[in-house]
Amino acid sequence: MEEFFRVALELIEASERHEVYRGEECINLIASEGLKSPAVREMLSLTMDLESRYAEGENDLRGHVKKRYYQGQKYISVIEDCTTELMKMLFKCSWADVRLVSGTHANLATFKGLSMATKSRKMVVAPLSAGAHISHDYTGLAGMVLGLENIEHAYDVERMNIDPDRSAQIIRAAKPGIVTFGGSLFLFPHPVKELSEVAHEVGAYIVYDAAHVLGLIAGGAFQDPLREGADFMTASTHKTFPGPQGGVVLADLKDERMEKAIKSVQYAIFPLSTSNTHLGRLPATGIAALELKIYGEALAKQTVRNAQTAGQYLYENGLKVLGERYGFTMSHQLAVDVREYGGGKRVSEALEEANIILNRNLLPYDDQNNRENPSGIRIGFQDVTRRGFYESDIKYLCDLMLDVIKGRRKPEEVRKDVIALRREHSEIKYGFQSIKEAIEHLQKSLKGI
Ligand SMILES: Cc1ncc(COP(=O)(O)O)c(C=O)c1O
Known part of the structure; x- marks a missing residue:
């Protein structure tokens, strides 16, 4: 019984801590994850x-x-x-x-x-x-x-x-x-x-x-x-x-x-x-679909622009960003070959220590069974874009990443700056702040038609 209760308590505490850690203190660059608006959460x-x-x-x-x-x-x-x-x-x-x-x-x-x-x-x-x-x-x-x-x-x-x-x-x-x-x-x-x-x-x-x-x-x-x-x-x-x-x-x-x-x-x-x-x-x-109907064009354009800005900036600062001859990307993602810096595993783990969360990734020339330490990392910009990052914020974020990847600063030192940057971008853009706001928008739009 005691063990059962101890595990239940651990579960509750870990869940609460997770919300603060990933929700408030990390910058998320995992390309396969999304960020819900307050209205979608509500x-x-x-x-x-x-x-x-x-x-x-x-x-x-x-x-x-x-x-x-x-x-x-x-x-x-x-x-x-x-x-x-x-x-x-x-x-x-x-x-x-x-x-x-x-x-x-x-x-x-x-x-x-x-x-x-x-x-x-x-x-x-x-x-x-x-x-x-x-x-x-x-x-x-x-x-x-x-x-x-x-x-x-x-x-x-x-x-x-x-x-x-x-x-x-x-x-x-x-x-x-x-x-x-x-x-x-x-x-x-x-x-x-x-x-x-x-x-x-x-x-x-x-x-x-x-x-x-x-x-x-x-x-x-x-x-x-x-x-x-x-x-x-x-x-x-x-x-x-x-x-x-x-x-x-x-x-x-x-x-x-x-x-x-x-x-x-x-x-x-x-x-x-x-x-x-x-x-x-x-x-x-359905609310997320409504948000994309209204804000989707601006959100998608800025997401791609942010990914391209980061591609250019990281490339100019010495990283091997793939797709260089074609503008690096036309989506929300970048792929970077980081073998020179120890491979995808080392780089993604070092960035994680600085609270920058992304994933290691196989690159097309990798052995497809080498998922443990592939050559690359994949970086996604959909989350930071929804947090209101524009080109200058993206470049600053890239500087923080470069500090870690190139070993210019210790990840623990960079972490403080990452948390501060994250906290400056608490509002979620391109969506509704509440269901009430969504309803008001719909009623106003329907009256105007
Ligand atoms: C191309 C593609 N298809 C399917 C999936 C699986 O989606 P889900 O995680 O919703 O099962 C993923 C996950 O990232 C994906 O990248």
């Missing part, structure tokens, strides 16, 4: 009853609730349908499913659904070390859970991008059921337009994994995959899309080919891979 706290509920069942071809196997759904169905509609309108498409609890789940259901629809096990993907997510890979979900066979896109390391000409040949020869684009190390728009015709010619569906760049797509600052020929877009709802942790799949129901695929993906969602769909996140996901 919405989450207002919808705690949903956290206890179930809503299993089928949806129709608009993505709306069709049939539910539980009672008490009067408002739950409205909540799910409204969230689906907001996502459809934001991404200008005619079908969406918000029942996925994560980006990995969105990939699971989409890959499963499409492999059933095409009766093919072959999937063309980017190599893991060139940025594909583990869920695309034969060593992860795609191979080990779904039994899919990976065929790799050709990758151009210099351009940090898929090589469209060589990949076209690969797709033609392999005749896969699925061709994927998008990834976790994702600096430049992938050649969806260039490869959509050949993928469709061989009967493949194109799945664009927008987990990292969903918010940038909403803001019109990256590519627009569904207009460029992608059939499905899968994503997390908590990275550059600044909502609660969850997932989404989006598509356009244009013809019979898509109807067959959407039905199959829906079947892979329910009954194959969901029971509880974590309903408590849905209203807050």
